Amino acid sequence: MFDKTQLMRGSLEGCILKIIDKKLTYGYEIMEELKTVGFDDISEGSIYPILLRLEKQKNITSQLIDSPLGPKRKYYTISEEGKEYLQSFYECWKHIYSTVNILFYEEGSDSQ
């Protein structure tokens, strides 16, 4: 059985960036959205290091905002560099997607 974890991890950074691009959001909300779209095995433990890395790379910025539950919560927004990074990620993803499709589907028929 193919282990999808590695494949999903590779695309996680771009997906997180896409969620942040849509709205001002925070760690737990990002995880919930990822689960909704199909990243079932994702835990917060895998998301926060990526958020930290994206922040270090200046692809996202953060601000502490009072949360309705009590303490301040860290909200993320995408930066201009992040938007460029997201665009290049998506171009790259489309290229990989079409390359894999060429291999698997030739002249519209399934070659498996």
Next chain:
Amino acid sequence: MMTISLREKKKILNTEKKALRKDYKKIYTKMFIYISSFSLNYYTRTDLLLEIVGICLENQERNIPLDDVFNNDYKAFCDTMIADSLRMSKRQKALELILQFMAIIFLCSILFVLLSFTPLYNSLGSFGNNNPLHGWYYTITLKDLSYYLINPFIISLAILYSNRHTFKGEFNVFIIYFILYVVLFSISMFFLANLPLASISLPIYLIILITGMITAGLYCLFYGIQKKEYLLTQ
């Protein structure tokens, strides 16, 4: 990164730490100890701890056990979080050691003067016979001074050694720290007790003044370097 000052970050960190429940605080403390065993830049470390305490609080509010969040391996999570983080150079570590050493001497000197106001002073006879209350002049032999200096120095060394990342379990750290302390202290005491050293006189207020000034200078230098390096990465 966030554009708030270090003082403000520390304030938030303390408030959020206090808000943690016992079981959540226990894991946070373990993570704090683990992260502290790496020679991270002080400002970077504060950012990381703020991040971690935030995660702990967020999950506490949702009643999600931290073991589920970190997949029963908080160390692996910390490793990922600190990967590529700004670390102290060997020079900065050496500077930190000297700073700790001077700060301990400074505090010990103050403590010694404060003790002289109490009946406890009589039990400190081996350090000199002149009560600082009378003229604030404290006679100390070079041998006593060596005892006085070497003890905090060894403690500092032991603290530094126990902070090494090599030690994985907290209990091991404690045992190694304790053995190291006893062995080094016994060896140094044995040699110092057998050395014929001359007697000198030093006013205690001078020791306090000098060590205080050096500690303050080193403090500014150490945190200044840390801040400069941190800001360069921003």
